[in-house]
Amino acid sequence: MGCFFSKRRKAEKESRPENEEEQPKQYSWDQREKVDPKDYMFSGLKDETVGRLPGKVAGQQFLIQDCENCNIYIFDHSATITIDDCTNCIIFLGPVKGSVFFRNCRDCKCTLACQQFRVRDCRKLEVFLCCATQPIIESSTNIKFACFQWYYPELAFQFKDAGLSIFNNTWSNIHDFTPVSGELNWSLLPEDAAVQDYVPVPTTEELKAVRVSTEANRSIVPISRGQRQKSSDESCLVVLFAGDYTIANARKLIDEMVGKGFFLVQTKEVSMKAEDAQRVFQEKAPDFLPLLNKGPVIALEFNGDGAVEACQLIVNETFNGTKMFVSESKETASGDVDNFYNFADIQMGI
Numbered sequence: 001m002g003c004f005f006s007k008r009r010k011a012e013k014e015s016r017p018e019n020e021e022e023q024p025k026q027y028s029w030d031q032r033e034k035v036d037p038k039d040y041m042f043s044g045l046k047d048e049t050v051g052r053l054p055g056k057v058a059g060q061q062f063l064i065q066d067c068e069n070c071n072i073y074i075f076d077h078s079a080t081i082t083i084d085d086c087t088n089c090i091i092f093l094g095p096v097k098g099s100v101f102f103r104n105c106r107d108c109k110c111t112l113a114c115q116q117f118r119v120r121d122c123r124k125l126e127v128f129l130c131c132a133t134q135p136i137i138e139s140s141t142n143i144k145f146a147c148f149q150w151y152y153p154e155l156a157f158q159f160k161d162a163g164l165s166i167f168n169n170t171w172s173n174i175h176d177f178t179p180v181s182g183e184l185n186w187s188l189l190p191e192d193a194a195v196q197d198y199v200p201v202p203t204t205e206e207l208k209a210v211r212v213s214t215e216a217n218r219s220i221v222p223i224s225r226g227q228r229q230k231s232s233d234e235s236c237l238v239v240l241f242a243g244d245y246t247i248a249n250a251r252k253l254i255d256e257m258v259g260k261g262f263f264l265v266q267t268k269e270v271s272m273k274a275e276d277a278q279r280v281f282q283e284k285a286p287d288f289l290p291l292l293n294k295g296p297v298i299a300l301e302f303n304g305d306g307a308v309e310a311c312q313l314i315v316n317e318t319f320n321g322t323k324m325f326v327s328e329s330k331e332t333a334s335g336d337v338d339n340f341y342n343f344a345d346i347q348m349g350i
Contacts, residue, residue, distance in 0.1 A: 040057065042063075042070070043065050045068070047070065049073075050072055051074065051092075052076055054076050054154040058076065059078060060078060061079045061081070062078045062079075062080075062081045063081070064083045064091070065083070065084040067087075068088060069089070071090045073202050073207055074093045075152065075207070077095045077161045078162075080097070081112075082100075083105055083108075085104045086108055087106055087108070088106075088108065089105075090108070090110075091108060091111075094113070097163055099114060099115065100116070100118070102118070102125065103121055106124055106125075108124075110128065112128075113221065115131070115132045115162075117136065118136045119140050121138075122137075123143075125140075128148050128149055130148035131170055131171055132164060134170055134173050135171065136177060137177070138178050140178075141185050144189045145171055146189040147172075147224055148171065149216055150220065151218040152212045165269040166222065167222065167250070168267075168269055171226055191228060194214070217255065222250075222251070224266050224267060230263075231263060234304065234308065235307060235337050236307040236308045236311045237325070237333060237337045238301075239288075239299045239300075240322075240324050241324070250300060253300065253318075254300065257307075257314065262302045267299065267300050268299045269298050270344045271292075271296045271347075274292065287323075299341075299344065
C-alpha cells in the first residue's frame with residue numbers, strides 16, 4: 001500500500017515533459033540575501049576616511065582591525081563591534097545592540113553608543129560614550145571618558161532598532177578589572193570638552209550626506225554630568241510616566257532646567273512595579289500606581305541651588321495637566337534620588 005504523497009510525486013514526474021529537468025526545491029533560507037563579511041569589516045587601512053551610511057549595516061556584526069591614522073564612521077546600528085590593533089584612529093559607531101570591544105588599541109578618539117563596553121590592553125583612548133551597563137576596562141591605561149554627544153536624523157530610530165534607551169547611560173560609572181595601587185587607569189575628560197574637537201564631522205562627499213550635528217543641545221542622548229562632583233547639595237528628582245509625549249516632555253524639561261543654569265546629573269528609563277513605587281514614592285505611591293501599567297518611566301536628576309523650587313515651577317507652568325513626580329522639598333529630594341536610582345540600578349544589574 002503506497003503513501004498518498006509518494007503517488008502524487010510519481011504522477012507529477014510522469015506528467016512532466018521528457019526534456020524538462022526537475023528544478024531543485026527552493027527553501028526560504030535559500031532566498032535570504034547573502035552576507036559578504038567584507039562588507040562588514042575595515043581591515044588593514046592606513047590614512048583613509050571610510051564609513052557606512054544609514055541602512056548599510058542594518059544590525060549585522062562589524063569588525064575594525066589593523067587600521068592606522070584612519071577616520072571611521074559607522075552611521076548605522078549593528079549587533080556587535082570589535083576593534084582590534086588600531087592606532088591613532090577617529091571612530092564613530094552608531095548604536096550597538098550588544099558589545100563594543102576594544103583590544104590592543106592606542107591613541108584613538110571615539111564616539112559610540114552600546115549595551116556593553118569593554119576595553120582590554122589599550123592605552124590612551126578618549127571616548128564619548130553612551131552605555132546601558134557599567135563600562136569595563138582591563139589591563140589598560142590613560143582611558144578618558146565623556147558623555148555621548150551626537151545627532152543625525154536617523155539616529156533616534158537606530159537607537160530603537162538596537163534596543164537601547166537614550167536615557168540609560170552609565171558613561172562615567174567605570175569598573176577597572178585591573179586597578180593599580182596609587183594609580184588611576186581612567187579619568188573623565190574636562191566637562192567643557194567638545195566632541196567636535198575629538199571626533200570631527202566627516203568631510204568626504206559620501207559621508208557628508210549624513211546631516212550630522214555635534215551641538216550639545218541637539219544631541220540625541222541627553223548630556224549628563226554623571227559621577228562628576230556635584231556643584232550643590234541640592235538635587236531634585238523628576239519622574240515622567242509613559243505616554244505619547246513622554247520623551248518630548250523629558251527633553252523639554254531638560255532644556256528648561258539647563259537653560260536656567262541647573263545641571264542634569266543622570267537619567268534612567270526603567271519599568272516599575274507596585275512595590276517599587278511604594279519604596280520610591282512612599283505616601284504618594286497610590287497617585288501613580290495606575291500609570292505604571294502604561295510602560296517604563298523616565299527619571300531625571302537635576303542639581304543646583306534652588307533646583308527643587310525651579311523644577312516645581314517649570315512643571316506647573318509648562319506641563320500643567322501632565323502627571324509627574326517631583327521632589328517636594330530640598331530636605332526630601334536627596335532621599336528621593338537615592339531611593340529611585342538604587343532601585344533602578346538593582347533592576348538593571350548595575
